[in-house]
Amino acid sequence: MAAPMPDMTGEGTTLQKLVAEVLRRINDADRDGASRLVDQWAAVHGYGDAIAEILEPVLRTVGDRWEREAISLAQGFVAGKVAEDILNKALAAAPKGVFGEVKGPVVIGNIEDDYHSLGRGMVGTFLRAAGWAVIDMGNDVSPAEFVDRAVETGARVIGVSAMMFVTARGIRGVRDELDRRGLSGRIMLAVGGAVFKVRPELVAEVGGDGTAGSAMDAPVLFKSLWERSLDAGGEQ
Structure with a gap:
């Protein structure tokens, strides 16, 4: 009861x-x-x-x-x-418009071999509340899949989550894939998960463009990265 x-x-x-x-x-x-x-x-x-x-x-x-x-x-x-x-x-x-205009698509997911979806789910919830069109790819997503989906949908930000150090290192593959296709700067890479709070230097090691202290801070990070992408110019 x-x-x-x-x-x-x-x-x-x-x-x-x-x-x-x-x-x-x-x-x-x-x-x-x-x-x-x-x-x-x-x-x-x-x-x-x-x-x-x-x-x-x-x-x-x-x-x-x-x-x-x-x-x-x-x-x-x-x-x-x-x-x-x-x-x-x-x-x-809320009255229409209180949460701001609908923003562009963003791609989120957990990197290969990572199945800790709680943090990613919270990030997605707060992003949607802030007006972002969230494409959640789920767990165990390969670097190529992340980039393919971003290109397909016109997303300028990819958010990749990992909880443990052993899986977080795989995020480097997303940066390498963006570099290989000449998309770095035009598609930004947000990274997150418990391991990044314990080891903040890991953001740079895996090639992340930024991280957020919590799921609630994710909308501010994604807005900043989207604007940086626009400043870089060019088409995907």
């Missing part, structure tokens, strides 16, 4: 208490309960406030726990789905 839903909208409820309760629900794999708590706050304060004051702190905590291996795959999955639930509701409730 699901735990009873407390009233978290009264004056006695602090944001800190609400964030803690949402995290507890996620720890209990209670996706619906966690989402409803955020919905309660949004009904009074709006989804913009709910995202900034509740969802973002929750996801940062989940991300920190994930990197320390202090959260299970199931709990991480629930956190990602809660984020997706709330962002989709925010998009549906």
Whole structure:
């Protein structure tokens, strides 16, 4: 039986208490309960406030726990789905144009032999909320497949994720493929995953054009890389 839903909208409820309760629900794999708590706050304060004051702190905590291996795959999955639930509701409730105009296509995926999809899924959710047309290629994607899809769709940014060092080194193949086809500069390479926070020098080692500190920061990174691509000029 699901735990009873407390009233978290009264004056006695602090944001800190609400964030803690949402995290507890996620720890209990209670996706619906966690989402409803955020919905309660949004009904009074709006989804913009709910995202900034509740969802973002929750996801940062989940991300920190994930990197320390202090959260299970199931709990991480629930956190990602809660984020997706709330962002989709925010998009549906927002007046047209609040989240900005629809932006161009971007390609994301996990590099060959990497199957840790949680982080990539969160990145995709935040990119879509920011207006990007996201082409998610899933796990175990080869360098050639990434570049082929970017060329096919006109994407100017490829986002490649890897969790472990042994798989992250394979991202270098995407840079080599872009260089081989003369596309570096016109198609930018964003890289991400837990290993890049532990070893930031790895971004340069694999030929990345940039990385983001969290999934929430990904839209800013992709916008910056897209603009750099435009500045480089030329057609793909």
